[in-house]
Amino acid sequence: MNSNQIVVENDQEREVSEFLNYLIEKGGPEFQDYEKFTSIVNNLEPADVDNFRQKIKTILNENTLIGHGFVKPFGYPGDFTLIDKIYRFDINQDSIYKNWDLFFQNQPGAYAVRNRKDFFIEYCSKLISKKENAKVLILGSGPASDVYEFLSDFSGGNNINIDLIDFDQSAIEFSMRKNEKFNGQISYNKINALRFNSYKLYDLIWSAGLFDYFKDKHFTFLIRKYINCLEEDGEMVISNFSTKNPTKRLMEVLSDWYLNLRTESDLYRIASDANINKELVSVDKEPLGINLFLKIRKKQQNYDK
Numbered sequence: 001m002n003s004n005q006i007v008v009e010n011d012q013e014r015e016v017s018e019f020l021n022y023l024i025e026k027g028g029p030e031f032q033d034y035e036k037f038t039s040i041v042n043n044l045e046p047a048d049v050d051n052f053r054q055k056i057k058t059i060l061n062e063n064t065l066i067g068h069g070f071v072k073p074f075g076y077p078g079d080f081t082l083i084d085k086i087y088r089f090d091i092n093q094d095s096i097y098k099n100w101d102l103f104f105q106n107q108p109g110a111y112a113v114r115n116r117k118d119f120f121i122e123y124c125s126k127l128i129s130k131k132e133n134a135k136v137l138i139l140g141s142g143p144a145s146d147v148y149e150f151l152s153d154f155s156g157g158n159n160i161n162i163d164l165i166d167f168d169q170s171a172i173e174f175s176m177r178k179n180e181k182f183n184g185q186i187s188y189n190k191i192n193a194l195r196f197n198s199y200k201l202y203d204l205i206w207s208a209g210l211f212d213y214f215k216d217k218h219f220t221f222l223i224r225k226y227i228n229c230l231e232e233d234g235e236m237v238i239s240n241f242s243t244k245n246p247t248k249r250l251m252e253v254l255s256d257w258y259l260n261l262r263t264e265s266d267l268y269r270i271a272s273d274a275n276i277n278k279e280l281v282s283v284d285k286e287p288l289g290i291n292l293f294l295k296i297r298k299k300q301q302n303y304d305k
C-alpha cells in the first residue's frame, strides 16, 4: 500500500464519520439517507464493526429498536418486547431516536416479520373454517401478538384452542397479559421446545422466528419429534428467514443479531433428513420472499394451503 492509498482510506473514513455524526445529530437517517447508510453497513469489513458501533454508541441502547436488539435485555435477540413492537410498528417519538426506529421498521426484514403474522392469521382462519374445535400448538410463542390479533379479529376464533410453548418466563407472562381476554382458549407452557412432551395431537403446529436460531441437527430433531404430535390430517408450519434477506448485514452489524438463514432447498433437505416423505413437504413464503415456511403434512391429502 502506498501513502496515497492511506490518504484515500482516511478520507473515506472521515466522510463516513461525518455522515454518522450528521445522522446522530438529526435523530437517525431520513428516507433519502437510507441507501447511503445501508451501503456503508453492507460494505463494512468484519474488522471494522466494533469501531463502527463505537461511532453510533449513543443509539445502541434500549431507546431504539436497533439498540434493543444490540443490548438484549432478556439475554437473546428477538425477544418478545422487540417482536411485539415490530408487529405494532412502534416508534419512539423522542426526536433523538425517532428516525432510527423508522429506519428499523422500514427494513424488508421487519416487513417480513409483520407478513408472517398475516400468514399465521390466514392459516388459522382457513383451519377453523374446515375444522371444529381445532387444536394449535405454537413453538417459541414470544409475545403471542399473532394469536391476539387472530382471536380479536375472527368471530369463529372461539372454535380453536391454542397451546403456547416458550422457554422464557417473561415472554410467557407478557403473552398471558396480552391475551387475558381469551383465557380458557389458550394454555401457557414455560418449557424448552426441545424437551416438551405432548399428550395431545394437533391440527396445526406453528413456529415462527424460532428455527432460524437452531442448527440443522436441532431442526431435524424437532421435526421428527413433533410430527408425532400431529393429527392424521394435521400440518406443521415452520418459518425460517431466507438467505436472500436484504436486512441480514444491518441486523448483524447494528443489532448483533445473527440468524441461520436458509434456502428453500435447505428446508427440503432438512425435511428429508428427518425422514419425511417429499410428497408431504412444500415450501411457501410471504410476499417479500424473506420469510420462508416449511410445511409438512402428516398424510397425503387435498390441502390447498
Ligand SMILES: C[S@@+](CC[C@H](N)C(=O)[O-])C[C@H]1O[C@@H](n2cnc3c(N)ncnc32)[C@H](O)[C@@H]1O
Binding pocket: 077, 078, 079, 080, 083, 139, 140, 141, 142, 143, 144, 145, 146, 165, 166, 167, 168, 171, 191, 192, 193, 194, 207, 208, 209, 210
Ligand atoms: C423471535 S421470537 C418469535 C416469537 C413468535 N413466534 C413470533 O413470531 O412472533 C422467538 C421466541 O422463541 C423463544 N425460544 C427460543 N428458543 C426456545 C426454545 N428452545 N424453546 C422454547 N422457546 C424458545 C424465545 O424465548 C422467543 O420468545
